[in-house]
Each structure stands twice: as structure tokens, then as C-alpha cells.
Amino acid sequence: MLHQYFGNFLLNKGFIDAETLNKLLDKNRSTRVKLGVLAINSGFMNAEQVNKVHDIQKQTDKKFGEIAVELGYLAESDVEDLLKQQKVSTVQLSQSLLDYNIFTLEKLEEILNLYNEDVVQLESSSTVDRGAAYELVGPFIKSQYDLSGIIPLDVVCDFATLFFRNLIRFVDSETFLNTAPNVSIPENVIMATQEVFGDYNFNTYLAMGTSTYIRFASVYSKMNISERNELADASVTEYLNLTNGIFTLNMSDQNYSVKLKPPVTLTDPSKLNIAKDIFIPFMTDLGQVFLIVQGK
Amino acid sequence: MVEKNKKVLVCDDSLLIRVQLKEFLSNYNPSIEIIEATNGVEACHKYNESQPDMVFLDIVMPRMDGIECLKKIKESNKDAKVVILSSVGNQEMLKDALKAGALNFIQKPWDEDNIKKALEMII
Numbered sequence: 191m192l193h194q195y196f197g198n199f200l201l202n203k204g205f206i207d208a209e210t211l212n213k214l215l216d217k218n219r220s221t222r223v224k225l226g227v228l229a230i231n232s233g234f235m236n237a238e239q240v241n242k243v244h245d246i247q248k249q250t251d252k253k254f255g256e257i258a259v260e261l262g263y264l265a266e267s268d269v270e271d272l273l274k275q276q277k278v279s280t281v282q283l284s285q286s287l288l289d290y291n292i293f294t295l296e297k298l299e300e301i302l303n304l305y306n307e308d309v310v311q312l313e314s315s316s317t318v319d320r321g322a323a324y325e326l327v328g329p330f331i332k333s334q335y336d337l338s339g340i341i342p343l344d345v346v347c348d349f350a351t352l353f354f355r356n357l358i359r360f361v362d363s364e365t366f367l368n369t370a371p372n373v374s375i376p377e378n379v380i381m382a383t384q385e386v387f388g389d390y391n392f393n394t395y396l397a398m399g400t401s402t403y404i405r406f407a408s409v410y411s412k413m414n415i416s417e418r419n420e421l422a423d424a425s426v427t428e429y430l431n432l433t434n435g436i437f438t439l440n441m442s443d444q445n446y447s448v449k450l451k452p453p454v455t456l457t458d459p460s461k462l463n464i465a466k467d468i469f470i471p472f473m474t475d476l477g478q479v480f481l482i483v484q485g486k
Numbered sequence: 487m488v489e490k491n492k493k494v495l496v497c498d499d500s501l502l503i504r505v506q507l508k509e510f511l512s513n514y515n516p517s518i519e520i521i522e523a524t525n526g527v528e529a530c531h532k533y534n535e536s537q538p539d540m541v542f543l544d545i546v547m548p549r550m551d552g553i554e555c556l557k558k559i560k561e562s563n564k565d566a567k568v569v570i571l572s573s574v575g576n577q578e579m580l581k582d583a584l585k586a587g588a589l590n591f592i593q594k595p596w597d598e599d600n601i602k603k604a605l606e607m608i609i
Contacts, residue, residue: 194593197580201590202600212584215577279577411502424501431500431546432594435573442576450574452499452548 195439196280199305206292214286223285225254228272230299231281233306235263237299277445280305323358324351326367327470335468340485341392349394349437350470353481356433361409362474373471375459375480380418382427383461384434384453389446395462395482396430402477409476427453492608493519493538497529497555498571499547503594507542507571510601515609526550530558533566539608542601543588545572545579553582560587569604571596 197215200206206214226243229235235243235258243257250257255269264272275281284302287293293301328347335343357365376399383395398406400418407422408415410429415422431453441448468483492515496507504522511518521536523529525547533541541559545552552570559566570583575593583591589607592600 195575195577195580197577198575198591198593201580202592202597202603204603208584208589212581215581215584283577411506413505420501421505424503428500428502432573435575435594438574438579439576442578447578450546452546 194308195442196283196305199308200283200301203304205301206287210292214283214290214292217286217290221282221285221289223276223281225258225269225272226295227285227288227298228275228281229258229264229268230295231284231302231306232268232272232275233303234268234272237295239263240295279443279445323354324348327351327354330367330369331468331470341390341483345390346468346483348440349483350468350481352437352440353433353470354472356429356436357472357474357479360429361406361479362476365472365474365479368471368473368478373478375462375469376478379457379459380426381456381459381482382423382430382453383456384427384430385451386434386437386448387451388448389441390448391486393484393486394430394434395456395480395484396426397459397462397480397482398477402474402479405476406474406479423455427455491517491519492540493521493536494605494608495521495523495529495532495536495538495541497523497526497541497547497552498544499524500544503544503571507601510598511605514602514605518609526552526555526558529555530562533559534562537563539567540604541566541568542571542604543568545570545574545583553579553586556583556586556588567607 197211201208201211226240230237230240243254246257247254255264258264259266259269284298287298288295324347327350331347331350332343375397378400379397380400380403381395381397383393385393403426404415404418404422407425411421411425413421415425434450438448438450462482470481472479494511496504498504508520511520521532521538523532527550529543543552543556552572556568559568568588570588570591571594572579573594575591580591590604
């Protein structure tokens with residue numbers, strides 16, 4: 191299981207039914223998230239502490255943050271950091287769950303703890319954590335490419351980091367970024383490609399030589415695939431689709447809307463623009479694998 | 487009286503997902519009759535033709551996407567049991583799917599328990 195949106199988590203675990211969730215999501219965007227929910231979501235405060243601050247608020251003219259700082263529950267810098275998260279979809283949904291009395295504050299805290307435990311478990315199950323992967327991929331991309339005006343480099347770096355971590359998780363735990371000079375696309379290249387559109391617009395390619403492609407398909411599908419056929423293509427395109435799907439989820443968490451077109455397979459490298467596209471080479475024990483991001 | 491075998495329609499443009507899901511369903515209950523479709527148009531046609539007890543439906547597909555297909559299936563049978571199975575598990579897609587009448591939204595790669603829970607509604 192990979193990182194999933196909080197709404198899916200609630201539904202899959204049976205904490206809420208589809209009809210109620212549907213109604214809440216309709217109202218979600220206009221929800222004003224309060225500091226108490228942000229503090230519980232971040233693990234800075236528990237429900238009991240939030241309720242205590244609420245009680246004091248009723249008797250004084252002070253703001254939630256002010257009281258929480260006075261009581262030593264939050265530092266002033268915590269309040270600023272928390273307020274930056276007001277647009278995050280998980281906390282918006284959490285606030286809606288309280289506003290419409292679906293859960294009490296205590297129940298919400300319990301559920302958010304379970305959800306956050308899931309996320310932490312996923313983080314620790316990966317060989318390379320997100321921060322370490324970003325430290326490898328980010329500087330490489332930023333030193334080689336200037337995409338100003340096409341796609342924000344931070345978005346490309348986030349995407350490449352996710353791709354890298356998925357290679358480690360699903361394909362080869364020893365995958366590394368191949369920074370050797372003159373690494374080029376092989377002549378017998380096969381590519382899975384998928385268009386990302388919406389608030390950000392770009393094409394993604396997963397490219398590799400034929401023999402690596404077949405081995406990749408076999409490893410990812412956990413099936414015995416010995417030649418390039420429909421199942422091999424389905425396996426490689428599905429890997430790209432999975433990575434792009436998680437990218438849309440990560441973007442949605444930040445309130446950006448990006449969608450995907452169905453992935454397809456290509457063998458003609460003329461679609462690529464060596465001068466403009468971002469080529470990120472990874473070395474796996476199956477061979478050289480390229481992630482290519484093409485601005486539109 | 488012998489209960490008739492349950493029918494499940496599996497719609498995904500990826501052969502890999504269809505193969506994996508069919509294998510899981512057959513292992514879960516060999517009596518399930520599995521029908522396959524590779525896009526939304528085909529799924530609507532096969533739904534009307536076979537009236538399956540449950541549908542597992544991808545979203546991002548050629549010709550007709552899963553949300554459009556879900557709406558058409560619900561138009562022809564408002565009680566249709568449709569579970570979305572997609573890698574695009576974001577808030578916007580979940581909202582669209584629930585609004586169109588999906589029973590659940592399972593993110594790929596799927597957790598087998600979530601598929602089992604869905605199947606318990608018909609078996």
C-alpha cells in the first residue's frame with residue numbers, strides 16, 4: 191500500500207460511508223481550518239489540550255495560538271508553520287468532519303494518529319527516505335536544466351524524487367542516480383509515456399533499452415516475461431501510471447489539480463528533444479533507466 | 487435452491503491489472519464469473535449485456551474514462567455496485583467518483599483486504 195489521500199483512508203477503513211464523505215467533500219474547499227485541527231494533525235497537541243484552550247478562549251479575549259503558546263503547548267514558530275498548512279486537503283477534510291459533527295475531537299485525533307502512523311510506516315519501509323532522495327536528485331536537475339517559465343524546477347525535482355523512490359521500492363533497492371557524463375538513450379529504446387495536464391503540463395517518459403525493458407516488465411509484474419509483448423508494455427506503462435498517480439495525489443495535497451492521460455508505449459525517440467527535455471538517468475541492476483520530463 | 491454464480495466485471499486498459507485482478511478473484515472464489523473490458527465504452531456495453539453483480543473500474547482509460555462510464559452504468563441501473571480501482575487517488579477524483587455513485591475508491595497498488603471487503607457485499 192502506498193500513501194493515500196485521507197478521504198480514501200476513511201472510506202477504506204470504514205470510518206465513514208460514501209454518501210457522507212461525498213457531502214463533506216462538496217463543502218471542503220470553503221472550510222476554514224482552525225489552529226486546533228492543524229495542531230492535532232501535526233502531533234503538536236492532543237484533543238484534551240485543544241479542548242482546554244477552547245475552554246479558556248470562552249473566558250478571555252485571546253486567540254487560540256496565543257493561549258496555546260502561553261500554556262507551553264506550542265512555540266510561536268509552530269503557530270506560523272501550522273497556519274501555512276491551512277490549504278492542505280487532509281486538514282481541510284479534518285475540519286469538515288468536526289464542523290458537521292461526524293467525529294468528536296477525540297475521535298478525530300485517534301483516526302489522524304492511525305493515518306499518520308500509516309504514512310510513517312511507508313516512509314520507514316523505503317530504503318531511501320524522501321529527504322535523502324531529494325538531496326541526490328534535486329541538485330542534479332537544478333545544475334543541468336533551466337526550465338523557468340515551463341515547469342517549476344521544484345515540481346520536476348519532487349516528481350523525479352518520487353520516481354527514484356519507486357524504483358528503489360519496486361524494481362531494485364540498489365538503484366542510484368547515474369551522474370556519469372555522456373550517458374545517452376540507447377538506439378533500441380522503448381518508452382512508456384504519459385501526459386500530465388492541469389495546473390502543470392508536461393509529458394513523462396520512462397525509457398530504456400529493449401533487454402532492460404523486458405527485465406523491468408518481469409520484475410515489476412512479478413511474472414515471467416521473456417519478450418516484448420502486450421503484458422510487458424502493460425507492466426512498464428503501469429509502473430509509470432502508478433508513479434504519476436501518486437504525483438497527482440501529492441499535488442492534490444497541496445491543492446493543485448493535475449490529471450493524467452492514458453499511458454502508451456513508443457519506440458520512436460524522435461518525440462524527444464535532447465536540447466530541451468530533462469533526462470534523469472538511473473542505474474538499476476536491470477540496466478540503465480531514464481526518466482524524461484518534457485515541458486509543454 | 488442453488489445460488490447462481492456471481493459475475494464481476496473488471497475494466498482496466500492495463501492487461502497487467504486485468505491479469506492480476508482476475509487471478510486474485512479466482513483464488514478468492516473460483517465460482518466468480520469474470521468479465522473483462524479494456525475501456526469505458528466496452529465496459530458500458532458489457533455491463534448492459536451481462537448485468538454483473540459488481541464492477542471494478544479504472545479511471546484513466548482511452549475512449550471513455552471511468553467516471554463517465556460509472557455515470558452511464560448508474561443511469562442504466564441506479565443500484566449498480568461499482569468500485570473504483572485507480573492509481574489517481576486524489577481528492578478531486580474521489581469527489582467525482584462518489585458524486586457519480588461509486589461504492590468505494592481503492593487506490594492501486596491495491597490492498598487485498600479492501601478488495602475482499604468490496605466482494606463481501608455480493609458474496
